[in-house]
Amino acid sequence: MTDRAETLVACVVLIDEQGRCLLNSRPEGKVYAGWWEFPGGKLEAMETVEEAARREMKEELGIVVPNTSPWVTLVYDYPHARVRLHFVRAWQWMGQPRALEKQTFGFFSAQECPSPLLQASEPIFKWLQMPKHWLKVKNADDAFVETTLKDRHFDGLILCGNQSEKLTQWRRKAQDLGIKEIWVDAGASRVLQQSADGVFVDEGQTFETVSHKRFAVKADNDKWDWIAQSGALFAWVDPSIRVASSAWLRLMSQNSVPLFLTNVKINDECLLRPHGAHGWIETI
Numbered sequence: 001m002t003d004r005a006e007t008l009v010a011c012v013v014l015i016d017e018q019g020r021c022l023l024n025s026r027p028e029g030k031v032y033a034g035w036w037e038f039p040g041g042k043l044e045a046m047e048t049v050e051e052a053a054r055r056e057m058k059e060e061l062g063i064v065v066p067n068t069s070p071w072v073t074l075v076y077d078y079p080h081a082r083v084r085l086h087f088v089r090a091w092q093w094m095g096q097p098r099a100l101e102k103q104t105f106g107f108f109s110a111q112e113c114p115s116p117l118l119q120a121s122e123p124i125f126k127w128l129q130m131p132k133h134w135l136k137v138k139n140a141d142d143a144f145v146e147t148t149l150k151d152r153h154f155d156g157l158i159l160c161g162n163q164s165e166k167l168t169q170w171r172r173k174a175q176d177l178g179i180k181e182i183w184v185d186a187g188a189s190r191v192l193q194q195s196a197d198g199v200f201v202d203e204g205q206t207f208e209t210v211s212h213k214r215f216a217v218k219a220d221n222d223k224w225d226w227i228a229q230s231g232a233l234f235a236w237v238d239p240s241i242r243v244a245s246s247a248w249l250r251l252m253s254q255n256s257v258p259l260f261l262t263n264v265k266i267n268d269e270c271l272l273r274p275h276g277a278h279g280w281i282e283t284i
Contacts, residue, residue: 004082006075010052011040012068013089013124014097016107021128022097023114023121024060025104031080037118038087039105049086057090061097061105065090070252070276072127074228076120085120091273127258130233131156131180132269132279134260136200137163140284148284149177157182158200158281164188167196186210198233219251219259228256236281239263243275252276 014022023036041056043049050068057065068088075084099105108114110128117125134156137145149157157170157179164184174182181197186205193199198214201207207217207230217227219235227235235255239262241247251259258278272280 004077006082006084008043008049009040009083009085010043010049010056011038011085011087011121012053012057012065013038013071013087014057014065014093015089015091018107018109020107020109020112021124022061022105022107023117025114027102027104031078032118035116035118036114037121038124040085049088053088053090057093060101060103062100063093063095063097065093067092067274069274071278072123072255072258073253074120074123074256078120083120087124089273126233127278134158134279134281136160136281136283138283142166142169145284146173146177149179152282153178154282155180158185159183159188159196160185160200160202161187164192164196167192183216186215200236216260219255221250221254224254224256232257234258234260234278236260236262243272243277248275 022039024039025036026033039056039060040053043052053068054065057063068090071087071089073084073086075082097105106114110125113125133154135145135149135154136158138160155178159167159170159182167182167184170182183198183200184192184196186199186201186209190211193211196212198216199210199212201210201215201217203218213231214233216234216236217232219237220227234257237248237251237259242263243261259276261272261277261280262283264280269279
């Protein structure tokens, strides 16, 4: 079915101050009536994704969205159409959302996925639930790691090399430290990988050693199709690539999973939002 013409669509993930996102239930008379999806619509001739996103929000919900940031692009084959969905995110808008197309809508947390949800929207909830600020531990003593986790408000931990042997130890402290998930790298034993929340395929490691359904790989413009098909949860960006650089923009034009920067030391997610980064990974 890959020879079918693609319909280009802008999909908007509107996120409120509580971290909830807005979804529409498709109105009667449309394909998949009653199913939930993120608001948006087809790109018109000569229209950019951002222009289409702003137009659709005004037409569907009566709100003005001044800015959106790129996020991920998914291709999905429905029986009636093959769609290329350009998901963008927005945290600010003017006006109160209204149902201008006889749809039902509501704000939902990442744990409150409405049903039935269109298949192409399912990965979005999976990504919204994962940590955004990872601490990757290679060579650091436990006291320093614990202090860093407390002071910097990380919500994910990646244990590399011999550090992976401490998985059980850090699990006992995870809740008190605000850690949602603890991963190990692909060099860890099969038992440790399956006990962790996911596997991080680091530089010099291969996907073939992964023994977990949740994993992350290095972002690669030549491998986006493979990355999408492999089921990777997210991709990490080479430290040499700077946000907003030409190399970064090339990655953002095709990425099929969220991107994480690995070369920043910041505590403010808002600084990354305009550029499309889902979060960052800091190494100690």
